[in-house]
Amino acid sequence: MKTLYVTDLDGTLLRTDDTVSPFTINTVNGLVDKGMLFTYATARSLVSASVVTRGLSARIPVIAYNGAFIYNAETGIPLYSLFFTPEESAFIISLLQSFRLYPFVYSFQEGIERLSWMSGTENEGCFNYLRKRKGDPRLNPVSDEKRLYAGDIFYFTCIGEKEALQPFYERIAASGLFTCTLQQELYETEYWCEVMPKKATKANAINRLKELWECDRIVSFGDSLNDISMFRISDECYAVENAAPALKEHAAGLIPVCDEDGVAKWLLEHVRL
Structure with a gap:
């Protein structure tokens, strides 16, 4: 089974000081080197997201603006975009x-x-x-x-x-x-x-990536209301402990808060490559 792991940034992967911890960077990059398919889906722009995720491996496209755009993170070229008429x-x-x-x-x-x-x-x-x-x-x-x-x-x-x-x-x-x-x-x-x-949701963008990378499963991590659509289409989904109550209702389980590297600790314990 080929799994795509998708995380929100603010409040989930990012610490409260808007940085990714060295532990999370080393954990994610090490698993990506072994073959894990990992990306993020954020409300941020690619410009803003690239700054706060510096050092984090991004070998597959990333989702920005809550699903309005999918970018090649290395080149900055949009692979998918939505505009208002x-x-x-x-x-x-x-x-x-x-x-x-x-x-x-x-x-x-x-x-x-x-x-x-x-x-x-x-x-x-x-x-x-x-x-x-x-x-x-x-x-x-x-x-x-x-x-x-x-x-x-x-x-x-x-x-x-x-x-x-x-x-x-x-x-x-x-x-x-x-x-x-x-x-x-x-x-x-x-x-x-x-x-x-209307079609700008994390869920729609993730489904496009799932098809593009021929994945069988989605595992996601989030904290806020804009992550609900992502959770609904995931095979497994985990909310940080301080997540919005409405999101927790859709979660399969809870992970430690962002300042305690909850996403990285879950990946280290559960991803087998």
Whole structure:
């Protein structure tokens, strides 16, 4: 039986300081050298994920933006991508404007990936996000909404208080046209509302990888609500001990928290090559 092992990053493989421990790096790389098929599925971009997973072997494609993209991690070339149609983008933008929300907008503009936002509208949660991405080549502060929503858009993120985001989330979720989440940011007080194309889920992307690499089984690890779709299509799935209660309901078992190398310890004990 050929097994694909897939882990979430933040709160699962990454420690609370946004690093992968030397123990986890050595464990995973050693098993990959012996033939283990291992990858990650994250809400992060490839740019951000590559920074925090430096030193970790990535010999097969990785999943970014919650399944909107699959990348060759070594070359950065997208192998699979999903974008909003112009009509879908217009619908989302009209709702954002009606609720007076200014999102982070992820798009490709003339072939270049951009992370755009309206300069001057940032709250503390936005500043926290930007501080962690200093030097990121995607960063694109703009001064007007035309530039904010330029290019081919594939992801919207609003950061703020739950009470401000909840009405927008309920409207966008009720449409049934998109994949969307509203959850509290890991290690922070702010909430994130994220909107993606309908087929942009970790589950859909993992199934593509499963077919591409001719795997028979999926074993996954996660901590948050955006991991539920991944757990539902896995043959085995494990949540870290501090995972969201809703995710634990779908888990076959629990593993130690990220700061205790739960994923690596499980792999070391259970993977036989």
